[in-house]
Amino acid sequence: MEEELKQKSGDLIKVVMFGPESTGKTTLAQALAKHYHTQWVPEFMRSYLQEKWDNEKKVCEPKDMLPIAKGQVALENKISNSAQNILFCDTNLLELKVYSEAYYNGFCEPIIEKYALQHKYDLYFLTYIDVPWEKDDLRDKPNDREAMFSKFESALKTNNLNYVLLTGDFKTRMQTAINHVEKLIKKNDDTHRSR
Numbered sequence: 001m002e003e004e005l006k007q008k009s010g011d012l013i014k015v016v017m018f019g020p021e022s023t024g025k026t027t028l029a030q031a032l033a034k035h036y037h038t039q040w041v042p043e044f045m046r047s048y049l050q051e052k053w054d055n056e057k058k059v060c061e062p063k064d065m066l067p068i069a070k071g072q073v074a075l076e077n078k079i080s081n082s083a084q085n086i087l088f089c090d091t092n093l094l095e096l097k098v099y100s101e102a103y104y105n106g107f108c109e110p111i112i113e114k115y116a117l118q119h120k121y122d123l124y125f126l127t128y129i130d131v132p133w134e135k136d137d138l139r140d141k142p143n144d145r146e147a148m149f150s151k152f153e154s155a156l157k158t159n160n161l162n163y164v165l166l167t168g169d170f171k172t173r174m175q176t177a178i179n180h181v182e183k184l185i186k187k188n189d190d191t192h193r194s195r
Contacts, residue, residue, distance in 0.1 A: 004070045005093070005115040008077040013086040013184050014120070018095055018156070018163070019127035020148035022134050027170065028125065029090040032177055039083040043091040044071035045099075062104050069096055069112045085188075086181065093119055098155050102148065117159060122184055124156055124163035125177055131169075 015032070017025035026043065033040035045068045049060050060068075072093065080087050093116035100108040108116075129145040156163045164180050166173040 002111065002115075005073050005111065007073065007115070007119040008080055010080060012080055012083055013122050013181075013188055014080075014089060015086065015181065015184070016089045016092045016094075016121045016124045017127060018091070018124045019152050020129060020145060022131070023127035023129055023149075024131050024166075024170065024173065025127050026090050028127070028166070028173060028177060029088045031170075031174060032088045032181065035174075035178065036086050036088075036181070037084055038086050038088070039079045040088040041072075041076045041079050041090060044068060044075050045091065045096065060103070062100075062107070062109075065096065065100050065109055065112060069093055069109075069115070072096065073115070086185070089121070092116070092121065094155055094159070094161075095152070098151050102151055122162065122188075123180060124161055125180075126153060126156060126163050126165050127173075128165060128167040130167055 017029045019025060029040040029042075045060075048064070048068050048071060052058055052060075052064070072091065076087075076089060076092070093112060097108045097113055097116040100112065129149050133145065155161075164176065166176055168176075
């Protein structure tokens, strides 16, 4: 089982969209991938839970977390094969850990936590809650946005992860993101040249 949670290694720059529901992560991941002519990794949890809702009218349960984690890692590993230099991820296992602890009284499957902290990413874009909350079948925390945002930011700070806060409208967020991605690309190029 642990093999299914291992992140594929490689030379790709990996950037994660990270933050609470309805903060523009998917839109940004798609737009950045298009801008850089590369791939983005969708949020496996969304398709998994939408199917569960459509078929059973049930929401996420603790038993769903491990299949979701495996699905997310498999998707990232598969899509990384066709990415060009950089991969944009519309979530990762650390986000799953945050959600698990928020919904299940601080509990996260130890194996998910282990790999959430082992996986390596070059940068996290923490998406702020200054965009309108949009209702759908899965979103359920319109009144807890500040508390959820705090949990996401705390996870990044606690684990000393490199992150940039994205605020403002889409154009502003995109420009901020591009500025930081360009720095990553330059740093990566400099590192390869000095080898």
